[in-house]
Amino acid sequence: MIELKDSGVYRSALPMKRNGKVGNALFKIAAFIAAALIPLVVIMVFVVLFIEAYPAIKTFGVWHFITSKSWDAVDNHFGAFTPLFGSIYVTLWAFIFAAPISIGVAIYITELAPHWLKPIVTTAIELLAAIPTVIYGMWGLFVLAPVMQNHVEPWILDHLATLPIIGFLFNGPGIGIDTLTTAVILSIMITPFMSSLIKDAFSLVPEVVKESAYGLGATRWEVIRKVVMPYVSSGIFGAGIFAIGRALGETMAVSFVNGNNHNPGSLLDMLSLLNSVTTITVTLADEFTEAMTHLYLSALFYLALILLTISFSTLAIAKLIVWRLERRWKT
Amino acid sequence: MKLKKVLALAIFAGSLQGAMAWTITGAGSTFIEPVMQRWALHFRQATGNHVNYQGIGSGGGILQATKRTIDFGASDAPLKPAELKQRGLIQWPDAIGGVVMGYNIPGVGNYQLHLTGKQICDIYLGKVRYWDDPEIKATNPKLNLPHIPITPVHRADGSGTTWIFTNYLTKVCPEWAHKIGFNTSVPWPVGIGGKGSEGVTNYIMRVRGAIGYVEYAYFKQNHFNVAVLENKAGWWVAPTMQTMIAAAKQANWNEAMKNDFYMELPNPPGKYSYPIEGPTFVLLPKGKNTNSYVLQYYTWVFNHGDADLRALDYITLPDFVKKEIMASWKKNGLSW
Amino acid sequence: MEIGKKMENVRIKARVIKSNIIMILSTLAALYGILFLGWILVSIIYHGYEYLNLDFFTQDPAPPGMPGGGLRMAFIGQFLITTIAAFIGTPIGIMAGIFLAEYGRGTWWAIFIRNLADIVISMPAIVIGAAVYVILVAPLHSFNGLSGSVALSILSLPYITIATDEMLKLVPKEMREAAYALGAYKHYVIKKVTMRAAKTGILTGVILGLARMAGEAAPLLFTSFNNDHTTFNLLKPMATLTITIFIYATGPYHEWHEQAWAAGFVLTLGVLAAVIIAKYLVHGGSFTAPFMYVARRMTKINKG
Numbered sequence: 001m002i003e004l005k006d007s008g009v010y011r012s013a014l015p016m017k018r019n020g021k022v023g024n025a026l027f028k029i030a031a032f033i034a035a036a037l038i039p040l041v042v043i044m045v046f047v048v049l050f051i052e053a054y055p056a057i058k059t060f061g062v063w064h065f066i067t068s069k070s071w072d073a074v075d076n077h078f079g080a081f082t083p084l085f086g087s088i089y090v091t092l093w094a095f096i097f098a099a100p101i102s103i104g105v106a107i108y109i110t111e112l113a114p115h116w117l118k119p120i121v122t123t124a125i126e127l128l129a130a131i132p133t134v135i136y137g138m139w140g141l142f143v144l145a146p147v148m149q150n151h152v153e154p155w156i157l158d159h160l161a162t163l164p165i166i167g168f169l170f171n172g173p174g175i176g177i178d179t180l181t182t183a184v185i186l187s188i189m190i191t192p193f194m195s196s197l198i199k200d201a202f203s204l205v206p207e208v209v210k211e212s213a214y215g216l217g218a219t220r221w222e223v224i225r226k227v228v229m230p231y232v233s234s235g236i237f238g239a240g241i242f243a244i245g246r247a248l249g250e251t252m253a254v255s256f257v258n259g260n261n262h263n264p265g266s267l268l269d270m271l272s273l274l275n276s277v278t279t280i281t282v283t284l285a286d287e288f289t290e291a292m293t294h295l296y297l298s299a300l301f302y303l304a305l306i307l308l309t310i311s312f313s314t315l316a317i318a319k320l321i322v323w324r325l326e327r328r329w330k331t
Numbered sequence: 332m333k334l335k336k337v338l339a340l341a342i343f344a345g346s347l348q349g350a351m352a353w354t355i356t357g358a359g360s361t362f363i364e365p366v367m368q369r370w371a372l373h374f375r376q377a378t379g380n381h382v383n384y385q386g387i388g389s390g391g392g393i394l395q396a397t398k399r400t401i402d403f404g405a406s407d408a409p410l411k412p413a414e415l416k417q418r419g420l421i422q423w424p425d426a427i428g429g430v431v432m433g434y435n436i437p438g439v440g441n442y443q444l445h446l447t448g449k450q451i452c453d454i455y456l457g458k459v460r461y462w463d464d465p466e467i468k469a470t471n472p473k474l475n476l477p478h479i480p481i482t483p484v485h486r487a488d489g490s491g492t493t494w495i496f497t498n499y500l501t502k503v504c505p506e507w508a509h510k511i512g513f514n515t516s517v518p519w520p521v522g523i524g525g526k527g528s529e530g531v532t533n534y535i536m537r538v539r540g541a542i543g544y545v546e547y548a549y550f551k552q553n554h555f556n557v558a559v560l561e562n563k564a565g566w567w568v569a570p571t572m573q574t575m576i577a578a579a580k581q582a583n584w585n586e587a588m589k590n591d592f593y594m595e596l597p598n599p600p601g602k603y604s605y606p607i608e609g610p611t612f613v614l615l616p617k618g619k620n621t622n623s624y625v626l627q628y629y630t631w632v633f634n635h636g637d638a639d640l641r642a643l644d645y646i647t648l649p650d651f652v653k654k655e656i657m658a659s660w661k662k663n664g665l666s667w
Numbered sequence: 668m669e670i671g672k673k674m675e676n677v678r679i680k681a682r683v684i685k686s687n688i689i690m691i692l693s694t695l696a697a698l699y700g701i702l703f704l705g706w707i708l709v710s711i712i713y714h715g716y717e718y719l720n721l722d723f724f725t726q727d728p729a730p731p732g733m734p735g736g737g738l739r740m741a742f743i744g745q746f747l748i749t750t751i752a753a754f755i756g757t758p759i760g761i762m763a764g765i766f767l768a769e770y771g772r773g774t775w776w777a778i779f780i781r782n783l784a785d786i787v788i789s790m791p792a793i794v795i796g797a798a799v800y801v802i803l804v805a806p807l808h809s810f811n812g813l814s815g816s817v818a819l820s821i822l823s824l825p826y827i828t829i830a831t832d833e834m835l836k837l838v839p840k841e842m843r844e845a846a847y848a849l850g851a852y853k854h855y856v857i858k859k860v861t862m863r864a865a866k867t868g869i870l871t872g873v874i875l876g877l878a879r880m881a882g883e884a885a886p887l888l889f890t891s892f893n894n895d896h897t898t899f900n901l902l903k904p905m906a907t908l909t910i911t912i913f914i915y916a917t918g919p920y921h922e923w924h925e926q927a928w929a930a931g932f933v934l935t936l937g938v939l940a941a942v943i944i945a946k947y948l949v950h951g952g953s954f955t956a957p958f959m960y961v962a963r964r965m966t967k968i969n970k971g
Contacts, residue, residue, distance in 0.1 A: 048798045132884075142916070222771035251884075288889055
């Protein structure tokens with residue numbers, strides 16, 4: 001080992017601070033504190049929510065709160081079922097709409113787009129992700145909802161509501177402020193995110209594997225479906241779940257076109273796409289600043305805690321799935 | 332050095348400006364919001380002080396005033412003396428306004444739809460689902476009511492307008508009184524929720540077949556159609572200044588003044604009275620250092636604000652009530 | 668034999684047709700996404716452009732029903748709150764990213780924090796706003812702009828951390844080793860060598876984080892609240908463009924709707940411009956790089 005001694009040459013080459021060692025340690029500590037802030041913030045949010053939600057947790061319990069459909073500020077009786085169902089249901093439909101689109105976009109960008117078109121299409125999809133959520137909501141309310149109310153939903157009511165077995169999905173007032181419009185907007189919002197993750201997953205497949213499949217005479221679709229997708233299936237799956245975790249937390253875009261309806265009726269009514277439900281985020285946005293009793297506010301925090309837990313778990317599970325995939329295939 | 336001097340001067344000047352003009356923040360009822368904005372504008376023109384008002388709903392006004400995150404709250408749902416004491420609030424009315432039933436029915440124009448209290452109840456209970464239902468046709472024989480579904484719009488947020496509206500329904504419908512009751516937020520059996528009176532007005536104007544309840548001022552400033560209602564005396568009254576003033580005259584202020592101004596006005600007696608109406612209130616959180624500013628503002632409002640009220644068709648308080656209000660401030664130990 | 672071969676051909680053709688159909692569907696999917704982008708942008712431009720005038724930027728609002736007025740308080744408030752959030756989040760984010768890349772690369776806790784950061788970015792923003800309300804609004808007895816900045820910085824912090832981490836990882840280790848060989852201390856190496864090399868990428872991350880923050884409204888609902896007047900006081904409620912759009916768009920007045928569109932126009936333009944600028948930085952500071960590439964390919968001049 002060569003010992004570097006303090007000689008004039010070194011001194012002029014790099015100006016050394018006399019307290020270099022102390023500075024070093026301070027810097028490391030500062031960086032450590034900064035990094036530690038991230039888990040600290042997460043813990044803080046959970047703790048704060050739990051403390052605020054505690055009166056409601058004590059009053060309503062866990063199972064009873066989750067299954068209770070009532071939301072009564074007069075009698076101070078609250079239950080999470082309706083907003084929870086709404087959050088999950090709207091996100092589910094958004095996922096159903098977004099998944100094929102995202103896969104299609106990913107396929108197009110990786111396989112079909114001519115070299116010069118790739119960056120343009122990729123940028124276009126990225127811009128879609130950059131549009132602020134308030135704008136999506138406003139656009140949904142002013143542009144999409146009237147189109148849905150005046151053109152799309154009457155068609156649905158006339159042709160699809162009378163179908164046997166699945167007809168109940170399409171029965172409702174059809175005023176454009178409902179689950180369908182919300183799901184469409186939400187699906188457009190999560191598509192860029194999901195397609196980018198799927199694109200990344202596709203690129204994990206080595207060219208060699210694909211080329212050998214082509215060499216055997218497979219068509220493009222067969223290569224994708226039978227070689228690429230199974231290869232990265234958990235990556236695609238993880239992408240979907242990640243997008244779901246994200247969509248669950250969306251407030252603005254949803255609240256414009258949702259209707260905050262705490263009483264959609266029977267379960268069959270709640271399942272209808274043309275009916276409006278409420279979600280946890282919309283309930284929070286609409287009612288937080290005015291929950292008049294302490295228990296009401298606490299119930300809202302309880303809702304927030306439930307949402308945070310579900311969203312966090314969903315994202316964590318998705319991360320786990322993708323991580324295992326990358327560990328297996330990434331060199 | 333020069334830069335530092337300029338900076339110091341700027342900060343000094345800014346703080347001087349700040350020391351001379353103050354800002355207070357109020358929040359709550361969207362009922363009073365249209366006129367509150369005008370009061371704030373004219374008050375600023377007269378005194379240079381700012382009143383920042385956010386219409387988040389009466390429920391919000393009550394809550395944030397209780398939590399003392401705002402300087403005054405506004406609510407159309409009055410609080411009873413016991414509750415005021417518990418929350419540490421002082422209450423007084425600042426205006427009276429009517430609540431109209433707005434609707435969006437193709438082919439039916441303004442003041443054409445006639446509705447009784449029971450019919451409104453049945454609509455909001457979900458018992459009457461289509462506009463051409465025989466129950467509605469009964470009072471509207473000449474109208475060509477289409478077969479479209481009724482979408483009852485209510486307030487999604489905690490609303491004093493809801494309080495006034497459901498108070499009315501409770502008084503005209505035993506079924507509603509039994510099942511639902513009146514409050515700033517109730518478990519609505521059917522319908523969609525709009526945020527603030529703005530949200531409800533928005534839905535009424537946009538959604539075909541909608542019906543909703545909003546303050547008269549929103550009807551005046553936007554263009555939708557409102558219904559003619561049957562009052563307690565059995566007469567059909569449209570929401571106009573005459574009918575609303577007639578209803579306001581029925582207010583029993585003497586009784587109210589014994590109870591920190593708590594009053595339930597809806598469905599008053601009288602041939603010309605408009606049935607859905609009520610006063611709107613101010614809530615002052617006791618002990619905040621901005622209390623004197625709020626009282627200065629409201630002194631100005633009582634002396635100069637009537638013109639703005641009348642411009643938007645609100646009902647002004649009788650002079651003797653205003654005097655009583657200011658006396659109650661002194662009684663509560665406030666100074667301004 | 669002949670029939671067998673014909674069947675074979677038919678089957679191959681069927682598979683090819685099926686593949687082509689899926690490819691067409693994928694192209695349609697991409698078109699669908701671009702169609703919506705176009706639709707939204709055209710709506711914003713069409714509706715927002717006509718209401719833009721000088722008053723819009725220099726006046727506070729007039730009461731509804733009275734003419735004139737603008738959204739000056741929203742522009743100033745948005746700028747203030749976003750900038751302060753950036754001041755809070757950027758240094759902490761960069762330091763955290765440095766810690767992950769330089770001090771903890773490969774360790775389990777660095778991977779843990781890194782994944783946690785990814786999750787925090789996608790957490791429900793409104794829930795974070797509710798938590799900040801408890802900590803910074805209720806105790807102070809006033810809605811305030813500062814709490815809004817804090818809520819936004821919680822959302823941008825993990826974003827900048829990850830961007831910094833990624834960019835620092837891209838710096839070749841030879842550069843660091845050269846500096847160490849000259850006898851420099853670690854923090855010196857990081858500050859003067861590694862960070863300098865990665866600064867473009869980190870700047871991109873900061874700009875993108877800012878753009879994302881500027882578009883948020885949910886966490887501001889119960890923190891910075893809203894104000895009808897221009898104010899610079901961070902300890903009082905402050906207006907923002909996003910909240911104003913939310914309030915005005917859900918209101919009934921036609922003037923409010925017009926102003927909401929105009930505000931949306933400015934906001935979207937700003938955010939998209941930031942994203943495009945970030946991309947420009949990544950392409951080595953050349954606006955024309957992607958287009959030159961396109962031009963070159965199209966005229967088949969290959970730089971080999």
